[in-house]
Structure formats: structure tokens, C-alpha cells
Amino acid sequence: MTDHAARLAEGARSAHEPGGVGGQPVDVVDTRRGGSARLAMTTSSSVVPASGGNRGAVAVSSTRRRSTGATMARPGSTKVASTVWASSEVKRGSPGPGCTFWRPLASRTLPAARPAGDQREFEGDSAGLAAGADQRLAVVPRRGQSWRHPRWAQRRGTLDWSYELLSKPERVLLHRLAVFAGGWLLEAAEAVCADEALNAQDVLDLLSNLVKKSLVVAEDDASVTRYRLLDPLRAYALEKLRVGGDEEPTLARHCEWYIQLVERFETDWRSPRQRNWLHVLEREEANLRLALRGCITRLAITRGLRLAAALHRFWDLRNRLTEGRAWLSELLAMAAGVPDPIVAKAKYAAGYLAAYQKDSRAAEPLLTEALDLSRHLGQSETEINALIALGVVAQSTNDAARADSFLADGVALARARGKRASTYWALFYVAEQARRKGDLARAQALHEESLALKRQQGDEYGIASGLYGLAQVALLRNDHALALSLVCESLLLHRDLGHWRGIILCLNVLGYLAAARGDAPCSVRLFGAVDAINETIGVRRAVTLHSANPDRSVATLSVIRERLGVAAFKEAWDAGQTMTVDEAVALALSTTPTDPRTAKRDGIDRTLRDAGLTQRETEVLHLIVQGNSNQEIAATLVLSTRTVERHIAKLYAKLGAHSRVDATAYALRHGMA
Numbered sequence: 070m071t072d073h074a075a076r077l078a079e080g081a082r083s084a085h086e087p088g089g090v091g092g093q094p095v096d097v098v099d100t101r102r103g104g105s106a107r108l109a110m111t112t113s114s115s116v117v118p119a120s121g122g123n124r125g126a127v128a129v130s131s132t133r134r135r136s137t138g139a140t141m142a143r144p145g146s147t148k149v150a151s152t153v154w155a156s157s158e159v160k161r162g163s164p165g166p167g168c169t170f171w172r173p174l175a176s177r178t179l180p181a182a183r184p185a186g187d188q189r190e191f192e193g194d195s196a197g198l199a200a201g202a203d204q205r206l207a208v209v210p211r212r213g214q215s216w217r218h219p220r221w222a223q224r225r226g227t228l229d230w231s232y233e234l235l236s237k238p239e240r241v242l243l244h245r246l247a248v249f250a251g252g253w254l255l256e257a258a259e260a261v262c263a264d265e266a267l268n269a270q271d272v273l274d275l276l277s278n279l280v281k282k283s284l285v286v287a288e289d290d291a292s293v294t295r296y297r298l299l300d301p302l303r304a305y306a307l308e309k310l311r312v313g314g315d316e317e318p319t320l321a322r323h324c325e326w327y328i329q330l331v332e333r334f335e336t337d338w339r340s341p342r343q344r345n346w347l348h349v350l351e352r353e354e355a356n357l358r359l360a361l362r363g364c365i366t367r368l369a370i371t372r373g374l375r376l377a378a379a380l381h382r383f384w385d386l387r388n389r390l391t392e393g394r395a396w397l398s399e400l401l402a403m404a405a406g407v408p409d410p411i412v413a414k415a416k417y418a419a420g421y422l423a424a425y426q427k428d429s430r431a432a433e434p435l436l437t438e439a440l441d442l443s444r445h446l447g448q449s450e451t452e453i454n455a456l457i458a459l460g461v462v463a464q465s466t467n468d469a470a471r472a473d474s475f476l477a478d479g480v481a482l483a484r485a486r487g488k489r490a491s492t493y494w495a496l497f498y499v500a501e502q503a504r505r506k507g508d509l510a511r512a513q514a515l516h517e518e519s520l521a522l523k524r525q526q527g528d529e530y531g532i533a534s535g536l537y538g539l540a541q542v543a544l545l546r547n548d549h550a551l552a553l554s555l556v557c558e559s560l561l562l563h564r565d566l567g568h569w570r571g572i573i574l575c576l577n578v579l580g581y582l583a584a585a586r587g588d589a590p591c592s593v594r595l596f597g598a599v600d601a602i603n604e605t606i607g608v609r610r611a612v613t614l615h616s617a618n619p620d621r622s623v624a625t626l627s628v629i630r631e632r633l634g635v636a637a638f639k640e641a642w643d644a645g646q647t648m649t650v651d652e653a654v655a656l657a658l659s660t661t662p663t664d665p666r667t668a669k670r671d672g673i674d675r676t677l678r679d680a681g682l683t684q685r686e687t688e689v690l691h692l693i694v695q696g697n698s699n700q701e702i703a704a705t706l707v708l709s710t711r712t713v714e715r716h717i718a719k720l721y722a723k724l725g726a727h728s729r730v731d732a733t734a735y736a737l738r739h740g741m742a
Contacts (some may be wrong), residue, residue, distance in 0.1 A: 072376060076628040078530065079560060083463060086132045088288065090122060096224070100422075102404035111254045114212070114413045115288050116559075125650075126177075143176055145393065150335055153486070154413075155157075160400045166375075168690035170544070172616060174318070174323070175391065176374075180653070182323065198397040206612065214674075225440070226435060228301075228302070228305050231282075231284070231655075232309075233304075234282075235279075235282075235284075238267060238337060239272065239275055239279060239668070240277055240309070241262075241266060241267050241315075241600050242258075242262055242267065242272065242276065242279065243279060243284060243285075243306050243310045244256065244306050244307075244310040244313060244315060245261065245262040245264060245267075245309050245310065245315065245319045246279075246285065246298060246306065247298060247303050247304075247306035247307035247309075248295075248307070248316075248319050248323045248359075248645070249261070249297070249298070249323070249356060250322055250355035250356050250358070250359040251293070251297065251352075251353070251354070251355030251356060252288075252295045252296060252297035252352075252355075253296055253297070253356070254294075254295060254296075254515075255272070255273060255276065255294070255296075255358075256342050257326055258272050258276060259272045259401065260298070260322065260326045261276035261319065261323045262322075264322075265317070274493045276296065280296070283739065284302060284554050285297070285298060286299065288687065290352065291539075293354070293495055301386045302545060310560075311565050314556035317367075320363050320368075322366070322377070323356070323359075323360060323363075324363060324369065324372055325366060325372070326517075326545045327356055327357055327360045327376065328347075328360075328372060328375050328376050328379070330350075330353070331350065331357070331376060331379040332375070334346050334350055334379065334383065335382065336626055337380040338382060338383075339490045339526055339528040339530075339531065340455065340526065340528065341526050341527035343528065343566075344529065344565075344566065347387065347566065347567070349382070350380075350383050350387075351387060352615075357376070359378065360371055361376060361377060361396055361400075363378065363700060364400070365399060365403070368403070370400055370403045370404055370406075370407055371411055373400045374397075374401070374404065374411050374412065374414075374415040375398050375411060377393070377397050377400055377415060377418065378397070378411070378415040378417075378418040379398045380393065380396075380418075380592055381393055381397075381418035381419075381421055381422055384422065384567050385421070385422065385425060385565065385570070386567075387567065387568075387716055388424050388567075388568070388569040388570070388605075388606050390422045390425060390606055390607055391426070391606070391607040393418075394419060394423060394426070396424045397415060397418055397419040397422070397578065398419065400415065401415055401416065401419060406477055409442055409446055410442075410446055410448055410451075411520075413439050413442035413443045413446065413448055413451050414439070414448075414451050415438060416435045416436070416438050416442070417435070417443075417451050417455050417458065418433030419435050420432045420439060420455070420458055420686065421454070421458050423435065424436070424458050424461050424465070425461075425606050426572065426585065426606075427465055429465055432458070432462050433459070433462050435727045436455050436458050436462065437455075437459070439455045440452060440455035440456065440459065440492065440702060442480050443455060449482065449486050450491070451628035453479055453482050453483050453484065453488060453491045453495075456478050456479035456482065456495075457473050457475070457476065457479040457491065457494055457495045457498065458478070459471075459475040460474075460475035460495070460498055461477060461498060463625065464477060464498060464501065464502065466507075469502065469505070469506070472498075472502055473502060473621050475500050476498050476502065477497055477499070479495040480492060480495040480496060481489070481494055488530075488692060489522055489525070489526060490526060490528065491529060493519040493520075493522035493523050493526070493528075493535075494521060494531070495517075496515050496516075496518055496522070497515075497519045497534060497535065497538060498517040499515055500512045500513075500515035500519060500538055501541075503515060504538075504541060504542060504545065509542050509545060509546060510582075512538075513539065513542045514544050516535055516538040516539050517549030519531075519535055519538070520532065520538075520539070522604060523535050527565060529562055530563075530568065530571070532562060533559045533562035533563045533566070533568075533571055534559070534571065536555045536556070536558050536559035536562070536650050537555070537556060537559040537571065537574055537575060537578070539555050540552045540555035540559060540575075540578055541557035541578065543555060543580060546584070549582055549586070552578065552582060553579075553582055553661060556578045556579060556582075557575075557579075557658065558570070558574050560576070560579070560654065560657065560658070561658075563575060564731075565727070569602055569605075569606055569650055572602070572650060572653075572654060573599050573602050573603060574691060575657075576599050576653055576654075576657055577595075577599055578597050579595055579657045579661070580592045580593075580596045580599065580657075581625065582594035583595060583660065584625055584628075584629055585716050586735075588660060589629045589632050589641075590637070590641045590661045591635065591656065592629055592642050593629055593633065593641035593642050593645065594641050594642070594645035594648070594653075594656060595656065595657060595705075596626070596641065596642070597642040597644065597645020597646045597647045597648075598639065598645040598646070598652075598653035599645075599653075600612050600645075601645070601646045601647075601648070602650060602653070630710045650729040651728075652730075654730070654734065655733060655734045656735070658737065659735040659737030660735075668697060680722060682720055682724075685706075685716060686719060686723070688719060689702060689706070689713065689716045689720060690720055690736055691736070692705060692734075693717070693729055693733060693736075694733050694736045694737070699713050699714060699717070720732065
């Protein structure tokens, strides 16, 4: 008995080591026909406002048409976890209370009883395969089922058994890590999980132990390591956290950590670190939503308003205007007793988002209240921001006198307080006012002054907006070549930032330029895409080529309709309506005439000669443009898939591309297809 117990204990310990039970590979059994499947689990559900206001609009009905991949996530989207988990059958006599245990599988695809040549047949949509997976491979009880069912009781027993093997500090850390949704970085774990019972200096070692025991997944994300719990283990650990009475203080630390993160973003996003900040916050969206919902359910409204107000620029830049307005509306409705400075800032944020959705009726009262409160409190930064946003609202309703007044006050106060970012933001709209009045010389001078300040700041978003403003001036002067050069550079910057609202503005100008050079079908497709993308992000605005002269816009569309005929116009419009953002951008860039001035400045986009592609890289690029997969390119060129991937990485680096869409657009612009 003693020897048997020793062997059992040794087997239990080895089950947590890399490689499977007792250091042996795990035998995975899938009873479905075909013998193999790729299984995937979504990460914890994104927590979004559940009722009231415009919250229903967060899940946009037309998102399928405008899905743009990881860098341009649509509003309300969730991501699929990349690590595959399965319930694995182990051999008779293996340790544990049953024959099933949890194990992350290193490869993305379960072992297949198929020839290597058929691999591509089952490299499809993992989420779709997961949806049809045999219930025997399910990992948690479904609604209406219970852990008391023999199947689930066995698996619960497995989790209990694994949990009992942990040391007390490891258990404490595992419990507290369950408050994270979608993953975390080491610094976050140290800040959120440490207290008097768990030293922050011990978190790294304990976390490493949990990774070695396959209870935490570690993944490389750019230059950092990101950790996460898969849903079954997270649910189990969260239950333990609640039973231990440690949930509330851990959630409070979680919320405070993310408030500090977004407040750092708020003060630093207009800088050369802009793209990195956007990536950081996009990666943390599940945690941010969890923190916001927690503030509401625990009535921590002051914290919730701090968090939501600091996020408003991120929501704009990442096309989440409707979602941001929903959070702010729900929190402001519960703001009784919240300090006035926080309320003023939150009302400005809500008004800002409404203003950029062209909802002036909602924006104006919010911004007016924010302005009055900030003036009373001596809150100069909120006062400046409210003045500029009110100028934008007045401009959108063609109230020139009020727009001039608000913007002039905003510029003067920003200059007096030495606020460079606020100064160039206000100057942009003062320039727009001059353009609307036909004073193109003043408009150009103001846009150039604003753009110079933006370049000093290193604000890519600001630079993109400034280039667009100058393109508008060139367009009204009928200098189409200059307008094309400026708007293409602006479009590429907005595309790289993933800012749909900026992309829409640029596509509008490019649609007009296409009409001016006689490419009516392309023009209509671009206008159709603009209309559809506007609808997706909730902007209440029809296609207008010239906001200062709507009649010219109507006349232009009428001329195009007459030239094409009703049927052809409708066909082109409908084609544009179904385009993704990436497809619309690629269309706009691929149909522009090749002109040296359309190349991006600062080395972001180069001519094909300067790009320095090798002959092999050029061949790979041709095949990418034709829509071939990596496996198909490898077969055509008689190369391994890994070699093709290396060629693609090198040509992306040389072209300044981030995706196949970027590379295709580059090739089309330079006459390669």
C-alpha cells in the first residue's frame, strides 16, 4: 500500500509537468468522423451595458460587412483564444480521480489521421469547428446542467485534485488572477493580486509555477509576455475567490489599476507613443469593460466616471462611439454625490462622443453643462475642451456665428494656458470655418500652422487630420493632383491607426476625385462604402462631399447617376455598401493614378524600386495579390510554408505593410497587377 501510494503521488506530481501524464504525450481521443478537429474557446465574454440608452446599438447588425481583422476590431466584437484546450482521455492506471484531466495542447490542430497533403482542408474557421464539436469534448456544464451530473462531477473532481496540489500562496494567486478578463501582464498581476497576505515580489515566481503546471497560459504579445486563464479554470478560481471572501478587495485593486492605466493614456496619447497606447488599451478592452461593469454593480460611480471619461478618446479612435456613450450615459444617471470636477469631465466626454456622431441635440446640453461647471471650478483643461467641442457642434449645424465665438475663445484660452495639443485641435476647426466661408488662403495658413504643431507633438492622428484639411482646401481650388497626394497620405495614416471616422472623410474626398476624373463606378462604390461605414459607427450623416456646400454634393451625385443610369448606379452603390473598411481603402488606393506625389512622406510608403524587393519576394507579392494562401504560394513556388512566411515578413517590412490588404494595395498602386 505504501509503495502504491508513493507511485500515485509521483504520478500526480508529474501530471502537471510539461509533456502530459508522467512526462508522456497526451493521447487525445475524438470520436467524431474524420479523427481530427481544431477546437477553440472564446475568451470571457465582453461585458457591455445591458439596458437603456443606445446600448443595443453596440452590437451592430452590419458588422459582418465591415469586419477588418485584428487591427480594426468592430464595435462589440470579441476575439477567439488561440490556445487549444480539450478534454483528454488518459490510459488506465493514470493518476487522478477519473480518466479525464485538463491540459493545454501546444499545437493549434489536434493530431490528424490524414496525409500531410490534406492539411489545408481542416485549417478553416476554428470557431465554426468548435460550434459543432462533440459534446463529449465540452469543458463546462451548459445552462440547466449541474456539476452534480456524473460527467461534470468527475471533471470537477479533476479540478479539485489539481487545486489540492498547489501551495497556499499559489492558490491565493490563482484565486485573484480570476478577476482578469482576457488576460493580464505581470505588472498588472503584481498590482492587483498583492497585499499583506501576498508579497508583490513573490508574484513572478508563483505565476511561473502556475504556468509550468499548465494552470495559466503564457503567450508572447509583441515584446511582452501576456498571461491568461481559460474559461473553465477561471470560473473555478473565481468561485474559490468568492468563497474565501477576497473578491471585493481584489476587484477594487483591479479597477484602480485600470483607472491609472487609462489616465496615463489620456495624458500621453498625443505623442509618438500613440500607436503603442492604442494597442495596449485594445488588448485590455475585456478588463476595461469588466471594471466599468463592476463600478456600476458595486455603485462605485466616482471610479466608473473617472475610467469612462479617460477612455473617451480611445473609444473615438477605435470606433466605439456608441459603446462609450452608453457607458457614460448609464454612469451619469447614477452620479448623485459624485464630485463636480469628475462630473464636469464626464459630461464633456459624453458630449464629445455625441458631437462626433453628429448628434447635436444630445451633445449641446452635455457640453454646455460641462463648460459651466468647469468655469465655476476653474478647471481650465475641461473648459478649453468643452469650448472646442461646442464649436464643432455649432459648425455641424451651420451656426457660423456661434462656431466662431466658441472656437476663438478655445484658441485664446489654449494659447494662454500653453496647451499645444488643444491649440492645434482648435486651430483645425478655425481653419475649417475659414474654408466654409470661402477664405481659402486663411484656411490653408491655419491648417499649416496647426499641422506644424502636430508634427512637433508627434501626434500621428493629428497629422492625418491636418493633411485631410489641406486636401479639402486643394480640392476647392481644383488642384486635384495636390488634393490626391495629401488625402492619400492622410488615408494611409488613418488606416494604420484603424480610425474609421478619419478613413470615411478621406474616402469622401477620393470619391469626389474619382468622379472628377471620370471614374464614375469607382466614385459611387466609394460613396456607398462611406454611407455604410457611417451607419456602422453610428454617425448621423449622409454622404456629403462638401459640408459647406451640400448642393454641390447633390449635384455631383445626380450627374453620376445620369451618366451611369439608374441600374448601374444602384449596382455600384450596393457593391460599396457591402465592402469592408479594408476593401474600401484598397479600392481607393488601387484606382488612383500613379503619381510621385501620392507616395507617403517620411519613408512610410516608397516606390517599388526603392522598396528593394528581391525577385523571389516580388513573385510572392504577385501571388498574394492573386489571393493565394501561404500553402498555395508554397506549392506554386516549390517552397516550404515556413520559407514563404519568411519572404512575406521581409516584403511586409520593406513595403511598410501590416497585412495582405496593405501589400495588395501597394502592388495595385504601383502597377504590379
